[in-house]
Structure formats: C-alpha cells, structure tokens
Amino acid sequence: MIPPTQEITDEERQCKPKRYKLDLLQDPSVASLYKLRLSQKLTQIDDSTPTKLYDGLVKSIHQSAEESLGDLDNGRDEKSLYWWNDSIKESIEEKRAYKWLTLKDSEDRKYYTRISWEVKKEIIKRKNEF
Structure with a gap:
C-alpha cells in the first residue's frame, strides 16, 4: 500500500x-x-544493492518472456483455449440442441439441466488436467 504522503502519477494509475x-x-x-x-x-x-537486484530480476524475467513467448493481447481471438477439444464441442452442441425444449415440458427441462451440468463437469475436468 502506498503511504498517503506519496502522490500516484497518471502513469502508475494506467499501468x-x-x-x-x-x-x-x-x-x-x-x-x-x-x-x-x-x-x-x-x-x-x-547486484550492488537489493533494489537494483530486484529491479534487474524483474526486468530480466519480463524481457525473457517477451522475447521468447510474446505478449498476450486482451482480445478474445488472441487467447488460446487450452481446454477446448472435440468432445467438449460436441457436448456443447448437444446442449444447445436441447435448449429449445426447455419451454415445452418439465421432463425436457430436467434433461436439459442434466446435459448442461455434464458439459460443465467435462469442461472443469479438462481444465484441471493442465
């Protein structure tokens, strides 16, 4: 936390x-x-002072990551969904196919909620594999 006597610059706010x-x-x-x-x-x-050592470590880690990995944009299309696979895609398509049935019958509603829960469990399981 920044002590109240120090002023935060605009650059620090937008960082x-x-x-x-x-x-x-x-x-x-x-x-x-x-x-x-x-x-x-x-x-x-x-490494002459602890502050210089810390700043050097941070700078080295960031430069190495930027050179070898590249920056990640905030755009959705730039992100890779590491957990996405064909079985999850099929499950979601099946869930969407039964979505219209939710308005017609209580049994259809139960079936849709069961499929939705199975899709969620499959996605959680896949994400936890990494």
Missing part, C-alpha cells in the same frame, strides 16, 4: 501488468529458449 503467452511453454523448444534467454539476462544483473 497494467504485462501478460505473456504462457501456454507456449508446453512446447519443449520454446521452454528451452526461455530458459536460455533468462539465464543470459540473469548473468548481467547489477
């Missing part, structure tokens, strides 16, 4: 943390490239 394409680390060649870049940058850190 958002950088995000990187971390799912690329699953590829062994990208992971080794990141490790190599990070080790090269860590050897160049000025």
Whole structure:
C-alpha cells in the first residue's frame, strides 16, 4: 500500500501488468529458449544493492518472456483455449440442441439441466488436467 504522503502519477494509475503467452511453454523448444534467454539476462544483473537486484530480476524475467513467448493481447481471438477439444464441442452442441425444449415440458427441462451440468463437469475436468 502506498503511504498517503506519496502522490500516484497518471502513469502508475494506467499501468497494467504485462501478460505473456504462457501456454507456449508446453512446447519443449520454446521452454528451452526461455530458459536460455533468462539465464543470459540473469548473468548481467547489477547486484550492488537489493533494489537494483530486484529491479534487474524483474526486468530480466519480463524481457525473457517477451522475447521468447510474446505478449498476450486482451482480445478474445488472441487467447488460446487450452481446454477446448472435440468432445467438449460436441457436448456443447448437444446442449444447445436441447435448449429449445426447455419451454415445452418439465421432463425436457430436467434433461436439459442434466446435459448442461455434464458439459460443465467435462469442461472443469479438462481444465484441471493442465
């Protein structure tokens, strides 16, 4: 927390943390490239004071990630859904097919809610695999 005597600049207010394409680390060649870049940058850190050491570590990690992984845009089309697969796609299509039935009969409503719950469980299971 910032003490009340310090004023926050406009730059600090608008500063958002950088995000990187971390799912690329699953590829062994990208992971080794990141490790190599990070080790090269860590050897160049000025460790004369704790503040300089900390700033150097942060800068090295960010530069290595940016060079090897790339920035992640905030746009939805840039994000990869690592948990998406064909079985989840089929489950969602089945759920959508039965959605119109919810207005007609209570049995149809129960069937639709059961399918919806199964789709949610499948997505949760897939996400937890990573």
